[in-house]
Amino acid sequence: MDRTRHAFDAHDAAQDHHGHTHASASRHVAGHHLLQVEDLSVGFRMYDPGASFFAARQQMFPTIEGLNISVHAAEVVAVVGASGAGKTLLADAIMGLYEPNALVRGRIWVDGELQDAAGLRRLRGNGLSLVPQSIAYLDPTMKVGRQVQGAATDRADAQRRRLRQRELFARYGLDADVARLYPHQLSGGMARRVLLCCALMDDPRVIIADEPTPGLDLELAVQALGDFRDFADAGGGVLLITHDIELALQVADRVAVFQDGAVVEEVPVSSFASPELLRHPFSRALWHALPEHDFGVAEGASEPGASQEEGRDAGGT
Numbered sequence: 001m002d003r004t005r006h007a008f009d010a011h012d013a014a015q016d017h018h019g020h021t022h023a024s025a026s027r028h029v030a031g032h033h034l035l036q037v038e039d040l041s042v043g044f045r046m047y048d049p050g051a052s053f054f055a056a057r058q059q060m061f062p063t064i065e066g067l068n069i070s071v072h073a074a075e076v077v078a079v080v081g082a083s084g085a086g087k088t089l090l091a092d093a094i095m096g097l098y099e100p101n102a103l104v105r106g107r108i109w110v111d112g113e114l115q116d117a118a119g120l121r122r123l124r125g126n127g128l129s130l131v132p133q134s135i136a137y138l139d140p141t142m143k144v145g146r147q148v149q150g151a152a153t154d155r156a157d158a159q160r161r162r163l164r165q166r167e168l169f170a171r172y173g174l175d176a177d178v179a180r181l182y183p184h185q186l187s188g189g190m191a192r193r194v195l196l197c198c199a200l201m202d203d204p205r206v207i208i209a210d211e212p213t214p215g216l217d218l219e220l221a222v223q224a225l226g227d228f229r230d231f232a233d234a235g236g237g238v239l240l241i242t243h244d245i246e247l248a249l250q251v252a253d254r255v256a257v258f259q260d261g262a263v264v265e266e267v268p269v270s271s272f273a274s275p276e277l278l279r280h281p282f283s284r285a286l287w288h289a290l291p292e293h294d295f296g297v298a299e300g301a302s303e304p305g306a307s308q309e310e311g312r313d314a315g316g317t
Helices: 087-095 117-123 144-149 155-171 176-180 188-201 218-233 245-251 269-273 281-288
Strands: 035-047 058-071 075-081 102-110 113-115 128-131 206-210 237-242 254-259 262-268
Touching (some): 075 245, 087 128, 087 206, 087 237, 102 117, 113 117, 144 188, 155 176, 188 206, 245 269, 262 269, 262 281
Parallel strands (some): 128 206, 206 237
16 A cells, blocks of 8 residues: 555544544545545653753643544535633644654645645645644744735736635725735734635645634624635535634534644544534533523533643643
């Protein structure tokens, strides 16, 4: 078998396959997932914080261990869980964004092709787009219109990109004058809308959306998630990383419940109709914590906000 290809046999929609149950719309175009992450582990080399300065030795602090997750064509997969569980590190690993002291192991396929770190970097903006959590991803020295438009190949492409940028700005309530502003002149909500426009500018196969809605009012947040749904319905794939389970359940096909650096349960969104359909205590705790369930906590389950400290100096959500 060619290890650079990732193909699968046909299966029923409800069949448990590669650690997950498929949603009704899930499909393997050309016989593979759009995104497949297998046995991903991320750790950080750090000096022992409990040792004296001169006696401290470097140790490996694991943050993500043995993680498996996939995204099919025409599918939104929501990764939900407490802040500090390692969700942003998952997004960074998929995009090939590694801290100098990080050790990353595992296998990542994009559109059926096995990728190394260099391959993932090449795919950024060329099939794989990130909506990052931090507005620090915007270049502080470049006007935001130019950042959304990106690099053009010729004059006709430049004109197409200008028109597309104006279309996206209009859709997300950004005045035409915003294109001439620098990032520091934007409000937090405006900056997040600009990041979303950057991701939608080209024609990605997969979007990794890392907490895309904070700073947006409810109407814009619903619209943004609706655009991810439309993108998936047109054949793309979306990995939606969020702590807003209530909004995620409105657009997702499947939900991956993330706790302490691992996916503890991956289910169709319909399983969140009742806690009896969820196997893991943390998944049931998230169900009980939803507003319509009176923000309760299931008996014997840990609080949804309780999670291990993540990545030390690496940060993340």
